[in-house]
Amino acid sequence: MNDIKVSIIVPVYKVPEIYLRKCIESCINQILKNIEIILVDDGSPDNCGKICDEYALKDKRIKVIHKNNEGVSKARNVGIVNAKGKYIGFVDADDWIEKDFYEKMILFGEQNKVDVVVSGFVKEKNNKIIECLIKGENKIFNKIEALKVLLERKLYVWSPCDKIYRTSILKRKKIFFPEKISMGEDLDFIWNLFNKIDKVGYISLNKYHYCYRKNSAVTNKNPNKNFSSILVMKKILDESKNIDNDLYKRMQELYIKELASCCRNMLIYNKDKNSYELEVKGLQKELRKNIYALLRNKDFKLKIKLAIIFFLFPYNICRNFKFLLK
Known part of the structure; x- marks a missing residue:
């Protein structure tokens, strides 16, 4: 036994x-x-x-x-x-x-x-x-x-x-x-x-x-890794919609924040001005789909809302003013 x-x-x-x-x-x-x-x-x-x-x-x-x-x-x-x-x-x-x-x-x-x-x-x-x-x-x-x-x-x-x-x-x-x-x-x-x-x-x-280690896998900033987490969250967001409405709303909050976080990392850690342009534009498009959920959400502080709204501007504006993200 x-x-x-x-x-x-x-x-x-x-x-x-x-x-x-x-x-x-x-x-x-x-x-x-x-x-x-x-x-x-x-x-x-x-x-x-x-x-x-x-x-x-x-x-x-x-x-x-x-x-x-x-x-x-x-x-x-x-x-x-x-x-x-x-x-x-x-x-x-x-x-x-x-x-x-x-x-x-x-x-x-x-x-x-x-x-x-x-x-x-x-x-x-x-x-x-x-x-x-x-x-x-x-x-x-x-x-x-x-x-x-x-x-x-x-x-x-x-x-x-x-x-x-x-x-x-x-x-x-x-x-x-x-x-x-x-x-x-x-x-x-x-x-x-x-x-x-x-x-x-x-x-x-x-x-x-x-x-916490400075050079561990968790602490390293890698935009490509960020992008894979977006795919996981999108899958869970779709699944949660059929489980519970409150659960869906909470997942939507996390999804919106992760979209913005991924945009930020891709803009800050890019190798040249055109790096990740298509990816960032795709994330921005997804953010715009969720804009009403963002504005209605009472749990998001104004500072967070404004930071996320920044990524709704055209890609060239976000790229040229990316220094604000730091």
């Missing part, structure tokens, strides 16, 4: 050694001992793969999978396929978790008979806490409630890492990360999952530590 409580999946690619070791050791030192740690070396060109192998020799609970570089989504999916635990958890290789994180998460999940448990997190920069997301009390949400709170991004966010998932649900319902997009994959994964379960458990806990 399988007695592994949780499979901890860690995608590894070009992570500074000090972060990677801290991450792996925080997984090894979990109070919950009947775990497996799946380190997916995504073709990292440095010493990351060797470091993973080093730890595997010390702890039989560690399984290392070496593969060609295909991106974090593929790496996580490989982890899901190979997971043997009752639950699955994801940890990014430059983050770390407190020793009782999975013990508390799984206990809450078992007591409340939920397939997904979500929590808050701690955000760190230079070993100093810069944000601590923990609000409210423990609660069980139905599907619609869970999706609304997800899009609010106040109680919990759409990162896959500060959560646990019943493995049987992911495999039976075939919930995997989309492998052909470079940004927005986390939202796509969580949205699809929440849409296929009846309830989600929230535990008021902040024991996952997200470490």
